[in-house]
Amino acid sequence: MRMTALQDKSFDTLYYYCQHESGLRIYVYPFKGFRSTYAVIGTKFGSVNASFIHNGQNVTVPDGTAHYLEHKLFESEEGDAFTQYARTGAAANAYTSFDTTCYLFSCTERFDESLGILFDLIQSPYFTPETVAKEQGIIGQEIKMYDDSPDWRVTMNLLQAMYQNHPINKDIAGTVETIAEITPEILYECYNSYYNLHNMVLCVAGKADPEEVLAIADQKLKPNEPVQTESLFPEEPYEVGQTYIEQALPVSMPMMALGFKEQAGKEYASDKDLVCTSILLEAFAGSASPLYRELLDSKLINSTFGTEYMEGLGYRAVIFEGETTDPEKLAEVLKEAVRRLHKDGISEEAFDNARRCLYGRMARSRDIPSSVATNMINGAFLGRDPFAASVMLQTVTAADVNERLKQQLDPDNCTLSVIKEIEGLIET
Amino acid sequence: MRMTALQDKSFDTLYYYCQHESGLRIYVYPFKGFRSTYAVIGTKFGSVNASFIHNGQNVTVPDGTAHYLEHKLFESEEGDAFTQYARTGAAANAYTSFDTTCYLFSCTERFDESLGILFDLIQSPYFTPETVAKEQGIIGQEIKMYDDSPDWRVTMNLLQAMYQNHPINKDIAGTVETIAEITPEILYECYNSYYNLHNMVLCVAGKADPEEVLAIADQKLKPNEPVQTESLFPEEPYEVGQTYIEQALPVSMPMMALGFKEQAGKEYASDKDLVCTSILLEAFAGSASPLYRELLDSKLINSTFGTEYMEGLGYRAVIFEGETTDPEKLAEVLKEAVRRLHKDGISEEAFDNARRCLYGRMARSRDIPSSVATNMINGAFLGRDPFAASVMLQTVTAADVNERLKQQLDPDNCTLSVIKEIEGLIET
Numbered sequence: 001m002r003m004t005a006l007q008d009k010s011f012d013t014l015y016y017y018c019q020h021e022s023g024l025r026i027y028v029y030p031f032k033g034f035r036s037t038y039a040v041i042g043t044k045f046g047s048v049n050a051s052f053i054h055n056g057q058n059v060t061v062p063d064g065t066a067h068y069l070e071h072k073l074f075e076s077e078e079g080d081a082f083t084q085y086a087r088t089g090a091a092a093n094a095y096t097s098f099d100t101t102c103y104l105f106s107c108t109e110r111f112d113e114s115l116g117i118l119f120d121l122i123q124s125p126y127f128t129p130e131t132v133a134k135e136q137g138i139i140g141q142e143i144k145m146y147d148d149s150p151d152w153r154v155t156m157n158l159l160q161a162m163y164q165n166h167p168i169n170k171d172i173a174g175t176v177e178t179i180a181e182i183t184p185e186i187l188y189e190c191y192n193s194y195y196n197l198h199n200m201v202l203c204v205a206g207k208a209d210p211e212e213v214l215a216i217a218d219q220k221l222k223p224n225e226p227v228q229t230e231s232l233f234p235e236e237p238y239e240v241g242q243t244y245i246e247q248a249l250p251v252s253m254p255m256m257a258l259g260f261k262e263q264a265g266k267e268y269a270s271d272k273d274l275v276c277t278s279i280l281l282e283a284f285a286g287s288a289s290p291l292y293r294e295l296l297d298s299k300l301i302n303s304t305f306g307t308e309y310m311e312g313l314g315y316r317a318v319i320f321e322g323e324t325t326d327p328e329k330l331a332e333v334l335k336e337a338v339r340r341l342h343k344d345g346i347s348e349e350a351f352d353n354a355r356r357c358l359y360g361r362m363a364r365s366r367d368i369p370s371s372v373a374t375n376m377i378n379g380a381f382l383g384r385d386p387f388a389a390s391v392m393l394q395t396v397t398a399a400d401v402n403e404r405l406k407q408q409l410d411p412d413n414c415t416l417s418v419i420k421e422i423e424g425l426i427e428t
Numbered sequence: 429m430r431m432t433a434l435q436d437k438s439f440d441t442l443y444y445y446c447q448h449e450s451g452l453r454i455y456v457y458p459f460k461g462f463r464s465t466y467a468v469i470g471t472k473f474g475s476v477n478a479s480f481i482h483n484g485q486n487v488t489v490p491d492g493t494a495h496y497l498e499h500k501l502f503e504s505e506e507g508d509a510f511t512q513y514a515r516t517g518a519a520a521n522a523y524t525s526f527d528t529t530c531y532l533f534s535c536t537e538r539f540d541e542s543l544g545i546l547f548d549l550i551q552s553p554y555f556t557p558e559t560v561a562k563e564q565g566i567i568g569q570e571i572k573m574y575d576d577s578p579d580w581r582v583t584m585n586l587l588q589a590m591y592q593n594h595p596i597n598k599d600i601a602g603t604v605e606t607i608a609e610i611t612p613e614i615l616y617e618c619y620n621s622y623y624n625l626h627n628m629v630l631c632v633a634g635k636a637d638p639e640e641v642l643a644i645a646d647q648k649l650k651p652n653e654p655v656q657t658e659s660l661f662p663e664e665p666y667e668v669g670q671t672y673i674e675q676a677l678p679v680s681m682p683m684m685a686l687g688f689k690e691q692a693g694k695e696y697a698s699d700k701d702l703v704c705t706s707i708l709l710e711a712f713a714g715s716a717s718p719l720y721r722e723l724l725d726s727k728l729i730n731s732t733f734g735t736e737y738m739e740g741l742g743y744r745a746v747i748f749e750g751e752t753t754d755p756e757k758l759a760e761v762l763k764e765a766v767r768r769l770h771k772d773g774i775s776e777e778a779f780d781n782a783r784r785c786l787y788g789r790m791a792r793s794r795d796i797p798s799s800v801a802t803n804m805i806n807g808a809f810l811g812r813d814p815f816a817a818s819v820m821l822q823t824v825t826a827a828d829v830n831e832r833l834k835q836q837l838d839p840d841n842c843t844l845s846v847i848k849e850i851e852g853l854i855e856t
Contacts, residue, residue, distance in 0.1 A: 011463065033461030035439065036792040086716035086781045089788035108791035141727055145751075148680030206795070250678030250850065252576030288514035299569060323573075353514045360517035363536035364464040367634070369795070422678065 003028065003210045010390035011366060015376075016210040022221035023198035027376045028213050029205040031369060035108050037206040038369035041118055042102035044381045045069075045194035047172040048312070049099065051232040054193040058232075061190060062181040063167075064139075064174015067096040069187050071135055072127055073195075074103065081121055090114040098168055099312050100381060101194075106370065108207070112216055115204075119220040122200070125191045127184035136179060143173045150251045150419045154321065158257040158417035161245040165234040168315045169241075197224040203376040206369030233314045238263050239413060246418040255419040256327035257319055258334055260409045264316040268382050274311070275392045276404035277318070281307040283346045283354035283401070284337070285320065291337055300330045318409055327418040335411045342405065351398035362390045431456065431638045438818035439794060443804075444638040450649035451626035455804045456641050457633040459797060463536050465634040466797035469546055470530035472809045473497075473622035475600040476740070477527065479660040482621040486660075489618060490609040491595075492567075492602015495524040497615050499563055500555055501623075502531065509549055518542040526596055527740050528809060529622075534798065536635070540644055543632075547648040550628070553619045555612035564607060571601045578679045578847045582749065586685040586845035589673040593662040596743045597669075625652040631804040634797030661742045666691050667841060674846040683847040684755035685747055686762055688837045692744040696810050702739070703820045704832035705746070709735040711774045711782035711829070712765070713748065719765055728758045746837055755846040763839045770833065779826035790818045 003016040003026075015029035024041075047067065051060045074081050074094045085092040090107035092114075103121060107114050146152045156171055163169040173179075204213055240261050269277075285291050285307050295301040305322030324330045346354075365371035379386025431444040431454075443457035452469075475495065479488045502509050502522045513520040518535035520542075531549060535542050574580045584599055591597040601607075632641055668689050697705075713719050713735050723729040733750030752758045774782075793799035807814030 031461060033459060034795050036795045080721075082716050086785055089784035091785075091788060091792070106792055108788055108794075137727070138724075141730060145681070145730060250680055252678055253573070288510050293508075296566075299565070302569060302573060356517035357514055357519075360519060360536055364519070364534055366536075367462050367464045367797070 001211065002214060008387045010387050018214070020197075020214070020217050020221060021223060022217065023196065023200075023224045023226060024217065024221060025201045025380060026213060026217060027201070027203045027380060028208050028210040029203075029372050029376065030208045030210070031206050031367075034207045034369065036106055036369060037108070037111050037204060037208050038104065038106045038373050039111075039115055039118060039202065039204045040102050040104035040373050040377055041122055041200060041202045042100050042377050042381070043194045043200045044099060045101050045190065046097050046099035047170065047174075048167040048233070049194070049231045050167055052193060053228075053230045053232065054189070055227060059189060059193070061186050062174060063170050063178040064172070065182055065186060065190055066101055067173045068135065068139060068179055068182050069190055070094050070096045070101050070103075071139060072132065072187060073121060073125065075135075081117060084117050085114060088113045088117065090117075096172055098172060100378075102377065104370075104373075106206075111207075112212065115213070115216045116220055119216070122195060123222060125188065125195070127187045129184060132182060132184050132187065139173065139179055140176050143171070143176060143179075146171065146173060148249070150249050150255050153247055153249060154255045154257045154417050154419045155319070157245045157247055158259045158319065158415055161242040161417060162240045162259050162261050162317060162415045163315060164237060164241040166236040166314050167233070168312070193227065193229040196227045196229075197221065198226040199229065201377050201380040203373040203380070205373040205376070231313075236264070236314050240415045242415060244416050244418075246420055248420045248422045250422055251419055252421070253323045253325065254327050254421060255321075255323050256330055257321040257417040258331050258414060259417070260318045260338075260411075260414045262316040262318070262408055262410075264311075264314050266313060268313065268384070269311050269316065271384065271388045271392050272396065272400070273404060274309070275389050275396055276401045277309050277408065278358055279351060279354045279393075279396070279401050280346065280405055280408070281309065281318065282358055283350040284341055286354060286357060288353060288357065289350070295330070295333070300324055300326060300333060327416065331416045335414070338409045338411050341409070345402040345405070346398060348398050351401060355393060359390065359393055362393065429639065430642060436815045438815050446642070448625075448642070448645050448649060449651060450645065451624065451628075451652045451654060452645065452649060453629045453808060454641060454645060455629070455631045455808060456636050456638040457631075457800050457804060458636045458638070459634050462635045462797065464534055464797060465536070465539050465632060465636050466532065466534045466801050467539075467543055467546060467630065467632045468530050468532035468801050468805055469550055469628060469630045470528050470805050470809070471622045471628045472527060473529050473618065474525050474527035475598065475602075476595040476661070477622070477659045478595055480621060481656075481658045481660065482617070483655060487617060487621070489614050490602060491598050491606040492600070493610055493614060493618055494529055495601045496563065496567060496607055496610050497618055498522050498524045498529050498531075499567060500560065500615060501549060501553065503563070509545060512545050513542060516541045516545065524600055526600060528806075530805065532798075532801075534634075539635075540640065543641070543644045544648055547644070550623060551650060553616065553623070555615045557612060560610060560612050560615065567601065567607055568604050571599070571604060571607075574599065574601060576677070578677050578683050581675055581677060582683045582685045582845050582847045583747070585673045585675055586687045586747065586843055589670040589845060590668045590687050590689050590745060590843045591743060592665060592669040594664040594742050595661070596740070621655065621657040624655045624657075625649065626654040627657065629805050629808040631801040631808070633801040633804070659741075664692070664742050668843045670843060672844050672846075674848055676848045676850045678850055679847055680849070681751045681753065682755050682849060683749075683751050684758055685749040685845040686759050686842060687845070688746045688766075688839075688842045690744040690746070690836055690838075692739075692742050694741060696741065696812070697739050697744065699812065699816045699820050700824065700828070701832060702737070703817050703824055704829045705737050705836065706786055707779065707782045707821075707824065707829050708774065708833055708836070709737065709746065710786055711778040712769055714782060714785060716781060716785065717778070723758070723761065728752055728754060728761060755844065759844045763842070766837045766839045769837070773830040773833070774826060776826050779829060783821060787818065787821055790821065
């Protein structure tokens, strides 16, 4: 077999890896007893990668180009990919995030044909001035949808206010103005820079045979010459840009996002740091925490409340988010609780409960092919063991978490983003 | 073994059933190779069951009682169930629908303890005037949330306009006024009528051992004397109550739901009827259909557009729903397409594609413990083979679907529900 068996230490099972002759890195995680398969192929090209060096040349592309390119690849010359997948019975999709673009499908039958469609899709760029222009209406509509979405706006406004220079402060889809500048040449430039198979990863999980995946790759993939593409990021100071930002939107209850900015460098956070942060947030404000119950009983939050850790090259932040009757008050209560947390640390009991909840969540996600494949592809992009976290979870201590806390949740370096009701209107 | 092995014909695997000595019906569907387990226990008591005969007595309870009872059971004397489950690492939840109330958890470890918590939960009603009153604030807030949710309002307004008498026209959670009438006596009455173990079903899917489930049931379940509870429904005419209903809400794009009311009697639809309807809707307006692409290209819909078939005792309706720039026009285009469909029928090619998409979706859902358990519990409530549909899907023909169409999608018996922007306000 041309694939190397790797061990998922946490659950004592094997998965498989090889770099295919074409350049593509391939991971296959077979699930015994499963009937369905999930496959995802992606490249580390998202909205933040708008400036890069390709073959020694500096390139800057309009905001929203990565997302635009995803749309144009998904719609092929032979009609769109949805229609092709409908013939094989697969369910397909694609998404662009801040730092990746991924194309995926799930199926129970005719896996070989669906994987063939996926390979064709990412290998057949076809952009003309007409086809590029035609997409502007559809993406413009999508941008408008996001512009109107309070959930999305509260987060994007937060990032915009927190980050002074880093392109994480810009919308993934760009704006109607920036996408108007996109040309076939720009799309080809990005395609050639980032969609080279040496920059891409395929992950398959569920009912899967590594040999079958390789056979289809052999048949479908055209060998690529490696290219050098390096993304460029501006320097970002530690301090938040603004401490407050608000927008009025047609909502029936105000929303808030409170973001604590953290020092971020040119590297990704370590596995240990990520695990400690997860435990910290679960213990501090998870749905079984005393703080959560207290906020719920006082009606300052409802079930939309949640926490998130955002992290990538040059950005790291903890975000608390949700609907609230009183954004300012909720922010104050949270900051006060953070100050107490810095003084008292988290208790052994809260640590144990949080670790158990997180372990349960991680273990359950191992039964979901899409979770495992997503985890593998993100690990591959970051050069990280995708299954290290659940092992790490067993070895960290409450002291590690309290140590990690020192770098996080600085109540003097945070931003409050508020979505207000449009004034004087929302009376039910 | 005290359990009977049943065959899931579509995938040639076995699952297990018994009626436990306590009265509880238990289904266990073991998944080979899985690490996680999903368990759900429920009773056929939802918002539409507000009038019933219990031990020969006619009873009518305030709207929203089923949902209120779910909240009160989930919050037990020893603190709420979330906290108890946090100790075992399980993720837990509960929901009330139009016709069921269900309590569930998923876990990878300590299944026995979590199942014990679940059994205790549904066997320990404890209602005092104080605890019942305390819940009114929390549920009131939840009602307000739903009242403000355009997604929920567009559907509820539709049902309210379509149904003249059937309680499907009322909100699941009731109103602030109706829940104010709820007393401990009412909750005990409903509990005794519907939470008798003879009326309840437990379904477990995933990593599961039928013997272990039985052992925990033996240990935890107290035998119940059977009770007779019969739900009462008023007569409902074929005709929709109103053809149009609208509400202004703070939305940034209008929404619509177009509902086609169907003749419904005192029985559930047959497996064949349900399968034919699914194929029909997929072929007619699914995301790979020509109509869907046409509507998308003309910008009358966006990706929020979808179809649904709602069905229960006394109600049956097909609903088309989504955001749109022009609700009236979208409704007209859909009705015109329905008229063409009645004239032309669906083609063999559209039938084949739709069947393949649906089969893929059904087959994929067999790898998801929560889908299988939900399917089993709904089947058990309805006295239906939960796995008949995917077999049926192989045997129906395009002619069957076109025959089914004759009872459905009557363009002269439909209601349009519209959520408008609040006038003159939404200018971005």
